[in-house]
Amino acid sequence: MADVPENANESCPGTGSENAGKSGACAGCPNQGVCASGETPVDPDLESIKFRMSAIKHKVLVLSGKGGVGKSSITTNLAYALAADPNRTVGVLDIDICGPSQPRMFGVEGQQVQSSASGWSPVYVQENLCVMSIAFLLEDRNNAVIWRGPRKFNLIKQFLKDVNWEELDYLVVDTPPGTSDEHISLVQLLLQAGVIDGAIIVTTPQEVALLDVRKEISFCKKTTVPILGVVENMSYHVCTHCGGENVIFPPTTGGATQMCKELDLDLLTQLPHDTKLTNVLDDGKEVFAQKYADSELAKKFARLAEQIVEKCEK
Structure with missing residues (x-):
């Protein structure tokens, strides 16, 4: 993966490119001399990132090449399930810069981030569960975030080096769909700091989703991010009246089960679509696994x- 210095031009070819320091886009760039020399620039913030991340035992990314498959809802409920153990501390980092949803789902929308000499303090949902998102930094939740790559990179770096997570057992990172600036920036920084446990890949059963998800899997392999496994979301719908199961996204090519066989990946679980989960997350005031503890979906999140x-x- 070609690294891009934070103060590089918008069309920077990357320090690992053969054209580094030599292309027309490099003219006037403050890094041109270093790139042309073949030396790898050292990010001065890397040590700060390593310091912050060293207090966190495990870092897990939630990824998918496709939008609308339920990454954010799975992140929220996985975090709640991890934090169900009172001896475990959990943090959630929302790097979906253009469409942050974690504050709403956790019921902490409108909260403000406090800043001190120790850095930014995440917003606490409960005693052992906290969250950080760009949504806490916006004056109006309806404001559009229209940023180019370098600015996104700088914010993600700030989340990694300036948020005072203190000591966490797990940091779960909610990402936007695709393999965009956010993914490249996050993975680049975490890999340089040597601190990624792995990624959970989220999909739905239909081939349209699986096409994009395969690209995300390819991204992980190319960037050496370990894949912990695949979650197939909305595998079937549970009827609220009779409890019967109905397929809403037909797995025309075998769904995640077949894809995992082909790519030698673990299929972690197949989650049902449950309208009660939508209601709980939209409201953000209750925990689904507590309100509907006997539901199949709550038990699957716990597992x-x-x-x-x-x-x-391991």
Whole structure:
């Protein structure tokens, strides 16, 4: 992966490119001389990132090449499931800069980030669960965030080096769809700091989703991000009246089950679509696993948390 210095031009070819320091886009760039020399620039903030991340035992990314498959809802409920153990501390980092949703789902929308000599303090949902998102930095939740790559890179770097997470057992990172600036920036910084446990890949059963998800899997392999496993979301719908199961996204090519066989990946779970989860997350005032503890979905989230703990602690 070609690294891009934070103060580089918008069309920077990357320090690992053969054209580094030599292309027309490099003219006037403050890094041109270093890139042309073949030396790898050292990010002065890397040590700060390593310091912050050293207090966090496990870092897990939630990824998908496709939008609308439920990454954010899975992140929220996985975090709640991990934090169900009172002896475990959990943080959630929302790097979906253009469409942050974690504050709403956790019921802490409108909260303000406090800044001190120790850095930014995340917003606490409960005693052992906290969250950080760009949504806390916006004056109006309806404001559009229209940023180019370098500015996104700088904010993600700031989240990693300036947020005072203190000591966490797990940091779960909610990402936007695709393999965009946010993913490249996050993975680049965390890999340089040597601190990624792995990624959970989220998909739905239909081939349209799986096409993009395969690209995300390719991204992980190319950037050496370990894949903890795949979650197939909305595998079927549970009827609120009779409890019967109905397929809403037909797995025309075998769904995540077949994809995992082909790519030698673990299928962690197949989650049902449950309209009660939508209501709870939209409201943000209750925990789904507590309100509907006997539901199949709540039990599957609890098992998913157990699987992630098992994989991270191996």
